[in-house]
Amino acid sequence: MLAYILRRIFQSAIVLLVVGLVAFSLFRFVGDPIDNMLGQERTQADVERLRETLGLNEPFVVQYAKFLGQAVQGNFGMSYRQGRPVAEILMERAPATLELAAVSGVLALSFGIGLGVFTAIRRDGFAANAIMTLSLIGVSLPTFLIGILLIYLFSVELGWLPSFGRGEVVDLGGWTTGFLTPSGLQALILPSITLGLYQMTLIMRLVRSEMLEVLRTDYIRFARARGLRDRAVHFRHALKNTMVPVITVTGLQLGSIIAFAIITETVFQWPGVGLLFINAIQFVDIPVMAAYLMLISVMFVGINLIVDLLYVMVDPRLRGDSARGH
Amino acid sequence: MAPVLSLRNLTVEIPTRHGVLRPVDSVSYDIVAGEILGVVGESGAGKSMAGNAVIGLLNRPARITGGEVWLNGARIDNLPPEGLRKLRGKRIGMVFQDPLTSLNPLLTVGDQIAETILEHLPVSRAEARERAIAALEEVGIPAARDRVDSYPHAFSGGMRQRVVIALALCAEPDLVIADEPTTALDVSVQAQIIVLLKRLCRERGTAVMLVTHDMGVIAEAADRVAVMYAGRLAEIGPVADVIQHPRHPYTAGLMGSTPGASQGQARLTQIPGAMPRLDAMPPGCAFHPRCPRRGPGCDIDPPPVRAPDARAACHYPLTVAEDVTA
């Protein structure tokens, strides 16, 4: 049990090291930093001096280690485009993305699981079939089209909700939140639906197929043969078993919400890290790209670890805490 | 004595793309209180399907299309789903084949027994737990009080089947349907489980439908035996009579091919051919293409299910003079 968790932590560390290598390689080999910092009028001496101060003459491994050391301390260098420390820009932007992702994640999880269970236990019902058909359209609808559609409906035609920005935000000691003002909450509605809908569809389809699988098992038949009510069979017995495989995939889905936020943030001009990343790609702002990559991988790895722990909590076979007989 | 369970011309049909299949065809038999009726036949003979039909757990699209099922003098095949559910577990207990898959892996065995008791009997939660412990003790689980909170994975296969039997009996049913209860177990454990089932049912006067393909189990446990072939009842009678003096040619063949069932024989014989598939049933008696005794009329009329004074559904049954072990 402990060994399992230690192994997972070790694997996570390797993933982070690999991502760090990619990020470092971006720095080192894509868009020469000397070019970026010195501009057109430069002498060979300038170049040499800068190479020395930046440590570019040292062996690759040493440079990599130094880069990691800096990154751990939150130092990702200066943005080529904005001329400010990358860490500062990221800190400023992170709350917007995290709030959006959190609301979307809650939406996706609650509706995804609810509808998945519903369509599984009413598998031949009209409503369930209608939902399944709609969900295929949902999977085929690119996120940005959903956003545009919602903007058209609720901003352009009905004029109910804002189509861009975060609305009014409150600064809580460096963390800007949109949860505390009416306009901030209004501004959250369309982007979070846009971002959550695709994940919701995926979670729903997954829960449905896992649940159908579980409903076919012997212990469900046995639960029915013992005269348990449908409610107990579906929710006490089936749903819990469905959750074991669902948790893994759902964890990954929630991680990808942060990545998909890039698209939603672009559509709604939401001032988060995703929009920052897109702009960084457009202008080849390597330090921002590298920092974003590192930040997002830490989040993914963290989510994966939490998922593993949840897994152990749900499934007693992995826990090994019951008295083992025979 | 009035029978606990009474089947009257029970017929189950499955509509398919290629026509209607009839896995159970006009089957009639009774089981009285305290009696163990063995139902034997090859796989696909309809023996399990009849058991599922009795408790109303046929998998769609299979359904009862004819005949009646009576439990303690009340007809139950036409009950609404909710009425049938209340019977399951309370009046009819069920034991499935594979104890490894019959128990929900995510709930403790105590919870699974207690929830069944709470569903059917007017007792408190604490009382249900005490009864669960008592039920575990009764089926011979050592240190039941300590193990009531263990998960199924902590028990061996034989112990799990004891738990399954405790579950089937915990609400004091009048009838237990045991569907191949020993097939998935180690040979050394099989006898223990059969002895346990037999003892508990004798003590409580519970009627048992013991479905199996194993003549050894029948010989060990059953009072009477019903032989099924291709969905129809071939022969029914007291165990000793059927084994030693079979009247139906199929039963005779079955005894000839079972090791130990007929001591007088030096070697095992086998029935040529295989049981017909449900979508390719021959006209007349389903056994006639393989039957060594077939005569005029066998391929035209299905023999009457139970001719007066005869146990076998056969036009040309074996006579006393032909008994294998005379």
Add this chain to the structure above:
Amino acid sequence: MADLPRTGTPAPAAPGRLRKAWDSDIVWSFRHAPVAVVSLVVVTLMVLAAVFAPLIAPYDPFDPGTLNLMNGFTPPMEPNAFTGDTFWLGTDDQGRDVFSTILFGLRISLFVGFMAVALAMVLGITLGLLAGYLGGWVDTIIMRVADVQLTFPAILVAMLIFGVAKGITPPELRNEVAIWVLILAIGLSDWVQFARVVRGATLVEKSRDYVAAARLIGRGSGAIMLRHILPNVLSPVLVIATISLALAIIAEATLSFLGIGAPPTQPSLGTLIRIGQGFLFSGEWWILLFPAATLLALALAVNLLGDWLRDALNPRLR
């Protein structure tokens, strides 16, 4: 061969085989799945329209000579106020015929989609075979890379590859190679599924007796295995490829919509939607609606086809 007579007695050999194919399980289930039939028709029509776009399109939207700025913002099916020209689906701000830009956009979208899936397929099958056949550290490295890549959503990987490629190509070449960079980015982000299936099949095949036999008599088993593995993985690969095609088309549209995909000089459907979004508030809905509807129809049809294929080829996976 192509035009078999509808009446009379057809030639004996070929129709027999056709008849057989017509009655085979897969075709039977296809004929009884109206959704799949409609989807296949939609996809086929779109592919044909894309291939023959230069012949079908009433205007060449990229020839400045034929453009008339006076035709800008002409609504669909209405004559333009100044020139009197009528356009089926209207024109955009620069007077380009929306129908023609959609045909050419479809061409780019489908080209990128098919090429990216082809790349992912070749890469995935090759790496899967290598990993399964060689085993050892080759297997470990390939599958570890796959695991790390799977930790990240494909679209993010594609963005990153696109960003890197953009960083290392000189600015003056960026527009020219953009389409190929896009193919590379999407293709590289999507090989893992293929590799996993092929690796699994290879491992199964490797344990078979004939491989050991080939080894015993000193033959290389690789070539024989290849002949046995590929037929086995054909149906899962086909299913993955179809679903990947839908994903690739959506990924391309998304990247182009974000402004990091197809350049304005070679607009794909995503680029067109990006352009159209600018006119959402000013009332020129047609510039946005028609490319968006085309993209949705294409993605939905391919997805439905993939869904049906998966059910038909493997009933156990729903």
